[in-house]
Amino acid sequence: MMERLCFGIDIGGTSVKLGLFTENGNLLDKWEIPTRKEDSGSHILEDVAASVSKKISEDRLARENIIGIGIGVPGPVTEDGTVIHCVNLGWGVFNVEEETKRLTGFETKAGNDANVAALGETWQGGGRGYKNLVVVTLGTGVGGGVILNGEILTGSNGAAGEIGHITVNYEEEDRCNCGRQGCLEQFASATGIVREAKRLLKISGEPSKLRDIATLSAKVIFDFAKEGDALSIQLVEQLCRYLGIALSHIAHVVDPQAFVIGGGVSKAGSMLTDLIKKYYENNVLFALKNKDFKLAELGNDAGIYGSAKLIIGK
């Protein structure tokens, strides 16, 4: 008998990533289509259905061999598949699982994109072998996902794992994208460390290689920190301190086996995880020390992997 297949789909604000997977987690093919946001995003799932259908006929796949479709969306999704305002897509409130099933004929499971990426890393990435872990994605924002007993913790309003919005600084005056002040995302994202760098360069009189750079980036700051630039080190330390503290809060709630750090900023590698671990351990009970700190491995494919796993199940 042929191995069964499924589609893992990751809907972003600019493009939709699609992947065709075997049940065992082999990615057979992946491709992208643009995200059509006009008409309140009402064509997005139609385009997904057309792309899935095209793939099936091009590859002459047997429909009865396909388990179904998993979908990650950029916003809260409740246990029953209801999305609650995906601002980036123009979506209101509706059941994305039912709608996708109506358009494709396939069973569908949906989840929040950050949670789904966490599931992907747990299944086939840096979190392989753990059943209880927390995945943090440091990109433009800070996303997260809590995996308990191998499954996504969704929460009562689909907002579990929104760790980018844990308050870490009570004196911050700038506003986060969420409207509040002092969120982890304002300090630990790629955008956040650049914002902090600009601020520090203004108030500090110290020389720094950062002053010669026209367009600052998280990568430049980490590279200069590795080369010993004092202000860059200070910025990296601050990012890791805030992140370590936020992870310590999380550990006192769910006591995971491991933390997996992903997103663009995680390219800094062990310098990042070692420092995060230092600040983490300063802020936890003895019983919570000695957690594993791993790097994510799937990059931008984490979302399609996790979506596929959603529909495959445990």
Added chain:
Amino acid sequence: MMERLCFGIDIGGTSVKLGLFTENGNLLDKWEIPTRKEDSGSHILEDVAASVSKKISEDRLARENIIGIGIGVPGPVTEDGTVIHCVNLGWGVFNVEEETKRLTGFETKAGNDANVAALGETWQGGGRGYKNLVVVTLGTGVGGGVILNGEILTGSNGAAGEIGHITVNYEEEDRCNCGRQGCLEQFASATGIVREAKRLLKISGEPSKLRDIATLSAKVIFDFAKEGDALSIQLVEQLCRYLGIALSHIAHVVDPQAFVIGGGVSKAGSMLTDLIKKYYENNVLFALKNKDFKLAELGNDAGIYGSAKLIIGK
């Protein structure tokens, strides 16, 4: 057929509370025995077994009608029933479920006392009707329990729900019982608010009714706050601010339906929950607002109720 029965047992540092329950949650009888801590606490479970056996013969209970025994212990307990150093009892590392079964002949389930009390409040107390909630106990220390889908979240080392040790103040110089500095417990426990009161009375020149009290207590501080005493209000506000912030951290991790506040400090009632909710809402994403804030209802019996529920199961 007779309704089945079980024992719910809560082992504390001074006394062991025992309860005889029906499967539906009726407490038929409760009593206490002293906690014998000599010989590394090796007689504690023997005394429990003797007390259970005495009860059975006194009440002429049919052994085949008894489901088993649930036990709460003051320390971390892993999923398989292993206790990992109960400092207050003198216990090292052993399987408390197997040992209790050996001594009594009954199936046994064990859990951490704060987690078990949270389960009790969920089953028959202030958390009735919720499946996902967080219970916080403000007593001598700050205990907690996370209930997901009606069950205790234990964590990989039995340390989930240890929310009293979330760091909330990064400048604190006094040490918490855990050895670290700035834990929630140092500010939001009955002991913590008294410590803060003594400190505030020293550094503030303001008049306050608190200055006339020989032995300060959390109750006095809350009573005076209700009467309008400015320093007392300041102390209550600080406690609620730290607690509201800690609960906001928790919400970004597990997104519960409700919070239940118990322990001696919770006798302050709605003044406490209203203020906690205010600070909580200032520190959460929009999707996490509008949680229910309830008061615990079972008082010191929460532990025996929760232990009974442990062995009854879902």
